Amino acid sequence: MRTVLLGPQRFMTTAGTALRSLGVEGPVATINAGWEEREDVVDELDTVLGGDTRHLRLYHRSLDVIAKDAEFGSAALAFRDRHDALLAMYRLRLQNAMDGVYAVQRRTREGDGRARDDHPAHAALDDSIAVVRHVDNWYGTELKNLYAEIDAAAPIDGSGVIGWHRGELAELLGQSAAVVLTGGHVGTLLRTLRLFAIQLPDEVPVIAWSAGAMALTERVVLFHDHGPEGNTEAEVFDRGLGRVTGVVALPHARRRLRLDDRDRCAVMARRFTDQHCVLLDDGTALELTEDGSLPLGARILGIDGAVHELGAANGSKAVNDAPGGHQVMDGRGPGS
Structure with a gap:
């Protein structure tokens, strides 16, 4: 390949x-x-x-x-609207999660700007990034479900x-x-x-x-x-x-x-x-x-x-x- x-x-x-x-x-x-x-x-x-x-x-x-498949056209418009709503919710959750990441990251810095490897906030940073991944995975699951619902409403194979x-x-x-x-x-x-x-x-x-x-x-x-x-x-x-x-x-x-x-x-x-x-x-x-x-x-x-x-x-x-x-x-x- x-x-x-x-x-x-x-x-x-x-x-x-x-x-x-x-x-x-x-x-x-x-x-x-x-x-x-x-x-x-x-x-x-x-x-x-x-x-x-x-x-x-x-x-x-x-x-x-x-133009030729009215059922698919209607389903495509419905998918667009529902996807837009899902993206809006995802972006809201994502921004909140990322704000937490940056806040924790700032706490890992000393006054001179160097990272403190022994700072307990490093574990908190890993955990806060895991929260972001959770939001990403939530969106991915919801999008997969949305595809399945639209496909059921207007099966492409048909x-x-x-x-x-x-x-x-x-x-x-x-x-x-x-x-x-x-x-x-x-x-x-x-x-x-x-x-x-x-x-x-x-x-x-x-x-x-x-x-x-x-x-x-x-x-x-x-x-x-x-x-x-x-x-x-x-x-x-x-x-x-x-x-x-x-x-x-x-x-x-x-x-x-x-x-x-x-x-x-x-x-x-x-x-x-x-x-x-x-x-x-x-x-x-x-x-x-x-x-x-x-x-x-x-x-x-x-x-x-x-x-x-x-x-x-x-x-x-x-x-x-x-x-x-x-x-x-x-x-x-x-x-x-």
Whole structure:
């Protein structure tokens, strides 16, 4: 199973190089539903990938389903409203839990700012982060139940129009030598992947970036420390395809994370301590190993709040992550 995770392609285009490195011969299926209305604007993407592409058009297919299947359309609207309500409650609980984490974290600091390893508040910090994980798990369970209720109200498998699209997509994927997943709106991408039951065979190479890279993981985490409303806490949004395991994908990390705030980064790494928080910045290209592990050199957040690089004798080494460390090419790539 060959899988390559790339950094964003807007400023530094590496998808073509990655595809050539895989030695792919034959048509390439593209999934760019995250681009939504711009899904058919693919000239630049075709050029980057070499031209032999088959665009699956999941977003436009989903619009076709809504237009032709009134029962599904009604269920989709109901799901959207109930999901919005669930997210609102999750964010309220999450913010309260994270406030507790930061309050406890501040108590672990001495007057000179150094962490006190023997401070009893360290146990309290671990426990407070466990509370955040409990909230994450609660949301995941409620979302799973919501999916089940909506599926029962309007079974997808019983829809003729969805079945037709699924059949055509399965045939297109079966004829493809590789699959490329682009960026865009990750929620739209996940919904269309689920609607059409997209399966990526292990033997088919996959290249993905930004939202596409997130969708390949087991658990999609949204994050943005520099949003229009200031800091927002990272939130577990939905489950992904699960092709990439043990990874929280963090595209645009330099632009979206306060990497100079080691306390904040440490909390994030400890919150997802069962997975690697992987930074996918401009120019990043990570081909997973045969067993699905990250390659040497992958940049991850450590529980000390620093950025580390896999591969040192102790498993990782700290690296300088001051802004501006990557060269950026002029021009725009085929979407972020």
